[in-house]
Amino acid sequence: MAGCGTGDDGSGRGSRPAGTQVTIRVPADAPTISAAVSLAQPGDLVLVASGVYHESVKVDKAQVTVRGESRDGVVVDGRLRQPNGIVVTAPGVAVENLTVKNNTQNGVLVTGSARAAAGTPGDGGYDTGDEPVTFLKSFLVSHVTATRNGLYGIYAFSAQDGVIEHSYASGSADSGIYVGQCKPCRIVVRDNIAELNAVGYEGTNASGDIYVVGNRFVGNRVGLTTSSDHQEKLLPQEGGHVVGNLIAANQRDSTPEQADGGWGIGVGIDGGSDNQVIRNRIDGNANAGLVITATADIPPNGNQVVDNTFTGNGVDVGWTFPTATRGRGNCLRGNDLATTAPAQLATTASCPVADQSPSGTWAAPEPPRGIPFTDVAAPAPQPQFPNATTTGATAVPAVPALPDIAKIPLPSASLLADGALVRTS
Numbered sequence: 001m002a003g004c005g006t007g008d009d010g011s012g013r014g015s016r017p018a019g020t021q022v023t024i025r026v027p028a029d030a031p032t033i034s035a036a037v038s039l040a041q042p043g044d045l046v047l048v049a050s051g052v053y054h055e056s057v058k059v060d061k062a063q064v065t066v067r068g069e070s071r072d073g074v075v076v077d078g079r080l081r082q083p084n085g086i087v088v089t090a091p092g093v094a095v096e097n098l099t100v101k102n103n104t105q106n107g108v109l110v111t112g113s114a115r116a117a118a119g120t121p122g123d124g125g126y127d128t129g130d131e132p133v134t135f136l137k138s139f140l141v142s143h144v145t146a147t148r149n150g151l152y153g154i155y156a157f158s159a160q161d162g163v164i165e166h167s168y169a170s171g172s173a174d175s176g177i178y179v180g181q182c183k184p185c186r187i188v189v190r191d192n193i194a195e196l197n198a199v200g201y202e203g204t205n206a207s208g209d210i211y212v213v214g215n216r217f218v219g220n221r222v223g224l225t226t227s228s229d230h231q232e233k234l235l236p237q238e239g240g241h242v243v244g245n246l247i248a249a250n251q252r253d254s255t256p257e258q259a260d261g262g263w264g265i266g267v268g269i270d271g272g273s274d275n276q277v278i279r280n281r282i283d284g285n286a287n288a289g290l291v292i293t294a295t296a297d298i299p300p301n302g303n304q305v306v307d308n309t310f311t312g313n314g315v316d317v318g319w320t321f322p323t324a325t326r327g328r329g330n331c332l333r334g335n336d337l338a339t340t341a342p343a344q345l346a347t348t349a350s351c352p353v354a355d356q357s358p359s360g361t362w363a364a365p366e367p368p369r370g371i372p373f374t375d376v377a378a379p380a381p382q383p384q385f386p387n388a389t390t391t392g393a394t395a396v397p398a399v400p401a402l403p404d405i406a407k408i409p410l411p412s413a414s415l416l417a418d419g420a421l422v423r424t425s
Contacts, residue, residue, distance in 0.1 A: 013038055021393060023047050033057045033066065033076070040064045045393035048074045048098065056082045056103075058117070062090040065393040068098030071143055071384050078103035078149075080374070083119030085149070087111070094140040094394040097385035099147070102374070106155045107146030107169070112136035113158040113181075133181065133233050135160045140396045143385040147171045148374055152178040153197070161186045163400050166383065168193045168419060171376030173256040175199035176220070181232045184208025184239075188400050195219040195422045196376045198258040200250070203240055203272075205232045210240045211403050216415050219422025221370070222262040223250040223285065228271035228298045236298050237272040244279050244408035246415040248424040251286040253368040255376065263367030264314060265291055271298035277305045279410045282313065283424060287364050289313035289337070292357075294325040302329040304351055309410060310337040314365065317345060321359040330357045382419050 014030030016022065021043035028049070030036035034057050036046040042063040050073030057076065059066060066086070068074030076085045076098060085100035088110040100107035111117050112134040139162035146153030146169045153169030153176045156162055160182050169176030169192070176194030179187055180202070186209040193216045194200035200217035203210060203226040217223040224247055228236040251264035262268065264287030269275060271294055282289040289310045292300050299321070310316035316337035321327055331351035332340075340346060341360030349357060385391075413424050 015039070023392070025049065037061060037064065037066065043393055047389065050074055052077050054079060056084055057086045059086065059088045059093050059095070060090050063092035063396070064090070065094040065096065067094070067096040067385065067388055069389050071097045071145060071382050072099060074098040076100045080104055084109050087117050088139055089117050089136060091136060091138045092396045094142065094396050095144060096394065097143045097388050099145040101147045101149065104150040106151055107149045107153045108141055108144060108155065110136060110139045110141065110156045110159045110162065116157050133158055135182065137161050138396050138398050140394060142166050143383065145379055145382050146176070147379050148376055149173070150373060152176070153194070154178070156187060157181055159187070160184070161399050163187070164189045164192060166191050168379055168382050170194070170196040170379055171256070171373045172197040173373040174259065175202040178202045178204070179206040179210060180204040181234050182206050183234045185210040186399055186402070187211070188213070188403060190214050190403070191416070192216070193416050193420050195420055196252060196255050198222070198256045198370070199262070200224055203227070203237065204229045205234045205237050206240065207234065207238045209402055211243070211405070212240065212245065213243045213403050213405070213408055214411065214415070215245045216420060217245060217250065218248045218420060218424055219252045220250045221252060221255050221258045221367070222268060223247040223266045225268040225270060226272045226275055227269070228295055238274045240272065240275040241405055242267065242275065242277045242280060243405045244411050246281050246411045246413065246424070248281065248283040248285065249422065252422065253370070255370055256373040257370030261367060263287060264365055266313065267291070269293070269300050269303055271295035271300055273301040273303065275303045276405070277303070278307055278405060279408060280308045281411050281413060282308055282310050283413065284312040285314065287314045288318045288362070289316045290318070292319045292327060292330055294321045294327060296322065297325060299325050300327040300330060305332045305335060306351065307334040307410070308336070310335060315339045315341050315362045318360055318362055319345065319357055320361060321357070326359065327357045329353060377421055380419055380421055
């Protein structure tokens with residue numbers, strides 16, 4: 001490589017080509033992804049050739065793009081020996097067109113939390129101390145396959161101003177895609193497939209301009225949850241938008257067991273408030289299509305369930321609250337549904353409503369035992385990032401464009417089916 005770059009520093013890390021906003025190729029210019037990132041400068045592209053890379057990559061350089069030449073061919077494999085596959089701790093980073101698997105905690109972690117980035121064993125790196133929240137600002141995860149990871153496939157925690165798109169998550173022992181501890185988040189989760197996870201998508205203490213739109217959450221144990229949890233800061237969760245998603249058949253037994261025992265639920269709102277659930281197709285969830293409930297001390301208030309289509313669920317919509325913690329102002333309007341608990345909920349809690357929400361009960365099926373996350377079925381081939389080898393680095397905006405939810409339609413029952421293993425029927 002002598003004469004074509006800035007030179008090797010003697011550490012065996014390789015060399016960076018001369019110039020600004022260059023492409024650093026792995027392994028041609030640097031032997032590993034981590035070595036290439038260490039050479040990178042803002043605006044550079046780290047372009048990774050097909051192969052299996054046994055490393056944990058920390059991207060701590062701002063405005064760097066890490067992209068695989070082939071989404072299915074570039075594999076960051078933790079071999080169950082490391083907590084995280086790729087950890088992003090710098091702003092303006094894009095992770096694109098590769099596969100991350102077999103990590104004891106997370107496939108891709110984007111975070112401003114030093115504790116989370118350190119991968120503290122056993123607790124997922126949650127911030128529960130007195131120190132203030134530190135946010136990572138601006139990120140992109142696109143065309144990434146995350147499979148067989150011990151906690152989360154794609155995990156944005158204590159991060160803001162980002163997009164998770166066109167990605168696939170399966171075999172996550174907690175959830176395929178997770179957004180946690182942000183207020184305001186300004187995060188868009190769109191056009192993803194999450195299947196064969198304990199939970200497809202989780203938004204915990206994720207508030208303010210959080211958009212979950214146009215995704216396929218099919219064949220998990222639980223499709224989607226948005227919740228408040230004392231394990232994280234920035235309580236309570238509020239102000240999420242769940243729009244235009246396919247949320248179906250979330251009672252798959254060949255999935256990792258859900259930590260709280262949930263199974264057969266499409267959408268769960270647990271202690272979350274002022275969320276909008278609009279124009280989703282919520283089909284064939286054996287326990288319930290949508291459940292609103294409270295934590296022990298945090299009520300769910302002001303959630304709106306509007307213009308959704310419910311078919312073939314155990315109960316389409318059910319609200320159940322502990323005696324001491326009851327939600328208020330939750331309401332339904334314009335939904336295509338057959339059953340609610342309590343009965344006549346669509347009439348008694350029609351939007352707008354401001355009185356205390358009633359509580360109902362229904363017969364819930366017994367969840368089956370799950371399987372180890374390492375045994376979940378391998379993904380089907382996934383769509384490639386367009387022009388991966390010829391396009392330069394991706395400029396990640398400081399603040400993403402937020403979707404106009406009025407323009408997001410009810411999805412078809414075949415949404416994103418081409419890349420999925422699990423069908424809705």
